[in-house]
Amino acid sequence: MNVEKITQEIVEWISGKVKEANCKGVVFGMSGGIDSAVVGALCKRAFPETSLGIIMPCESDPSDEEDARLVGGELGISLEKVDLTATYSTLLESIGGEVSAQSASNIKPRLRMTTLYYYAQKKGYLVVGSSNKSEITVGYFTKHGDSGVDILPIADLVKREVFELARHLGINRKIIEKSPSAGLWEGQTDEDEMGFSYKSLDSYIEQGSIDDSESQSKIERMNRCSQHKREFPPIFKPNKL
Numbered sequence: 001m002n003v004e005k006i007t008q009e010i011v012e013w014i015s016g017k018v019k020e021a022n023c024k025g026v027v028f029g030m031s032g033g034i035d036s037a038v039v040g041a042l043c044k045r046a047f048p049e050t051s052l053g054i055i056m057p058c059e060s061d062p063s064d065e066e067d068a069r070l071v072g073g074e075l076g077i078s079l080e081k082v083d084l085t086a087t088y089s090t091l092l093e094s095i096g097g098e099v100s101a102q103s104a105s106n107i108k109p110r111l112r113m114t115t116l117y118y119y120a121q122k123k124g125y126l127v128v129g130s131s132n133k134s135e136i137t138v139g140y141f142t143k144h145g146d147s148g149v150d151i152l153p154i155a156d157l158v159k160r161e162v163f164e165l166a167r168h169l170g171i172n173r174k175i176i177e178k179s180p181s182a183g184l185w186e187g188q189t190d191e192d193e194m195g196f197s198y199k200s201l202d203s204y205i206e207q208g209s210i211d212d213s214e215s216q217s218k219i220e221r222m223n224r225c226s227q228h229k230r231e232f233p234p235i236f237k238p239n240k241l
Contacts, residue, residue, distance in 0.1 A: 001161055003168040007042070010153050014046040017151050018126050025050025027119045028128040029112055029146075030079060032067030034166050034175055035130040035154065040077050041169040042153055043128055052125065053077045056115055058084040058108045070172055080119075084111045109145030116149075126150040134159040134201045138219055139226020140194060147229065158205055159198040194222070 018026060026043045030036050030053035043051045055068045065081070072079040088107060092099060116127045129149030131141050133156055141147045154162055159180070166176050180190040180198065191197050196215035204210045204219050 001164055003164050006157075007045075007165065007168060010042050011045045014043060014128070014151065014153055018047065021126055021150070023126050024124045025052065025126075026128045027052045027054060027116055027123065027125045028130065029053070029116060030055050030068040030072060030077070031130075032064035032071070032175070033130075033178065033180060034171065035132055035162060035180075036068070037071045037075075037171045037175050038154060038162055038165050038169060039128055039130040040071060041075050041171065042165075044075050044077050048076075050123075050125070051077055052119060052123070053079045054112075054116060054119060055079060055081040056084050056112045057081070058088050058111060060085075067175055067178065071175060074170075074172060082115050084108070084115065087111060106142045106145060109142040110148070113145050113148035120150075128153060129155070131155055132157055132159055132162050133205060134198055135190075136230065137205055138194065138201065138222035139229045140190065140222075141229065143229045158202040160202045194218070 014026065018024075025047045028036065028039055028043060028051075030040060036053075040051070040053050053068070053072055055065055057065055069079065071077070088111060091107060091111075092104060113127075119125065120127045127149045129146060129152045131146060131152055132154050135141050136155055154165070157165070163176060181188055194201070195218050196212070200210055200212055200215045201219060204216060210216050
């Protein structure tokens, strides 16, 4: 991959999409992970004066905020913090009853989506997402959560390519070497939750098959089960005759 060429093309694409929407800039979540760091760096290049990163802890590891601020400081990204922990707790209390761990964890990215759109509307910005092709292929994102964005600049890049961009963009080594995590609960990592490595997933996407039949089976099952996440909701069309 020609990282310099791809970087320039993405920056121009972001700029073009924002101008098409008659907007002034971009807003994005800063999680402390590599995907959001890369997106932040690209957005900063596209809109040096009107790029805003939002740090949104929600029962999060404090080190994630430290990493997000590290990236923001090194790249010169304007940052704001909205702590969603109390909002999350209040919503769960209002729902009441037995709490489903998976359902509860998916509330967090949906609260973050709502927060980003508040800032976007307030400032006349577009919301930029940080999902990559690897995550999208297996549905490793929350419907109407981290997928609730206006544009997805790295969604056609597998995780390996995101790492290549990160190194080219000068993202801090600490972030590059950090285990990828959605930060949904303490100790959670993407690869542990998916049940296979990003290396295996990327190889499957690029080659169509991998030697590890168990991992391939999991990847294909996740892809099938998550198809609805990658499509607009079905619309009933009556026969009006």
